[in-house]
Amino acid sequence: MSIELKVAAHVATVTIARPEVMNAIDLVAEAELQRIWSELEQRDDVRVVVLTGEGDRAFCTGADMKTPSKAPPLKGVEYWAAARPGGFGGIALRETLNIPVIARVNGYALGGGFEMVLGCDLVVACEEASFGLPEPLVGRMPLDGGMALLQRQIPYRQAMAMLLTGQRITAKRALEIGLVNEVVPRAELDAAVALWVAQVLACAPLSLQGIKQMVRLTGSMTPTQAQALRLPALMAALRSEDSDEGVRAFQEKRKPVWKGR
DSSP: OOEEEEEETTEEEEEEOOGGGTTOBOHHHHHHHHHHHHHHHHOSSOOEEEEEESSSSEEEOSBOSSOOSSSOOOOHHHHHHSOOTTSGGGTTTOOSOOSOEEEEEOSEEETHHHHHHHTSSEEEEETTOEEEOOGGGGTOOOTTTHHHHHHHHSOHHHHHHHHHHOOEEEHHHHHHTTSOSEEEOGGGHHHHHHHHHHHHHTSOHHHHHHHHHHHHHSTTSOHHHHHHOOOHHHHHHHTSHHHHHHHHHHHTTSOOOOOOO
């Protein structure tokens, strides 16, 4: 299988398993990613997702233009007009997945692979990782999230420098401009990701889903407009048993036991 999903102890790990093509995404992998994200949206046993690529070279290098699988890659307006639920890999622009997603960036995150990173909530990268949107260098554009997301996540000049030159930046530079949360030596990558996972799991899962839904869906609103919304995940968290458990655990000076309901 080109995409692997493993779930254990409330953590889902989604691995792009195509190291022979630097984890580039073909039609089969794209369809499987779409299926996995849809499945995770329906599961109540998953509280955090880790997205990564197999091997030591690449997280994901975008669309597989050499071996697209079963059909030639669409061109120009055809590609733009085609349905792309959730953006590249089904995650770049996805607004229906309220579970926190951590990108474990183990190498190159280029093109659509970088767009997938932009669609995640937290990003941990090894020192050898690099990021870029090289589409204009081959006569294309970052249509699946790059143009829409990058300018919203880092300063305008930095975003335009990447978008208008196709330049690749290092993990260190990505940390400096706020694209990633942490950069560590490769040998420490799994431990660093595990620590972020533990910190997410320490929080009430429904609270995190409410927070993520609110942040993702209200970015273009005024604070007053956003505050007035009664979004489903927000209301579910407010009415949850975990809401009472958190206060009770604080009063009893113990760690809360989250039930996700």
